[in-house]
Amino acid sequence: MSTSSAPVRMTRQRAAVADALEGTDEFRSAQQLHETLRTRGDAVGLATVYRTLQALVDGGEVDVLRTEDGESLYRRCARREHHHHLVCRRCGRTVEIDGPTVEAWAAMVGAEHGFGEIEHTVELWGTCRDCREA
Amino acid sequence: MSTSSAPVRMTRQRAAVADALEGTDEFRSAQQLHETLRTRGDAVGLATVYRTLQALVDGGEVDVLRTEDGESLYRRCARREHHHHLVCRRCGRTVEIDGPTVEAWAAMVGAEHGFGEIEHTVELWGTCRDCREA
């Protein structure tokens, strides 16, 4: 089996995007990252930012989640294993969450109703202390 | 206090949309509903379908959830109280789920990290038996 994946090249742009993600602990949108890079004088085309983020997501390097109004937010999480998030809807600050209970619950409920290939979406939104006091 | 809510009028269009929702047990997109109505010879403008659905959602009459690719799906659920869904990603068939465990878990995790105004998104996706055998 040869999945003949195209060779991946290291470019200034990819390094820049990866770096911007390393530089923060919060979930950021593609546009925010694009702006950050531009300001930092390390400009990268918006399309490239999107492409790079998508690649990182596909490679499991980065997590994505969609805002209530449909915008995608990206974050370089500490652990690569499956986990969930508690995100500040104001500033993006994030806490990685483990939910063994939820995992079992989801799988069980799915099977219980004859559904297969079960997947689950579990995200928590709130307002962090700092944002609440601001 | 006068929340002076504007009077709501019953129109052919609103009745049609409401009826289309009654007619199915599955999560449907605004466009699907619009098409259904058109076919049924009970045409309603797409904008009106969207407006009506939004109103129903605001009134807690209908539940919404977003597809993985950002499309909104609507469904007239049996219970008005908070609950979750196990949805067939193929046909939209849905099972309403109760997750007392999850409710408590979400609230606890949020408070535990000093976040306020906690909200949670918990949806289960799978493939129903019929769709799997097709």
Add this chain to the structure above:
DNA sequence: CAACCGGCTGAGAATCGTTGTCAACTTCAG
């Protein structure tokens, strides 16, 4: 029953995040 006020409708334009296009450019194996 007719007149009216104001909410409602719909065709089409406008949004907006995201993806597709494609010629010019850059990486890197040989």
Add this chain to the structure above:
DNA sequence: CTGAAGTTGACAACGATTCTCAGCCGGTTG
């Protein structure tokens, strides 16, 4: 150093949803 092939970026294209606004119609009044 060279050439083949992956990358880039300005800009067009998309697709779901929302906005506009002139014309329409529900329902209340007299």
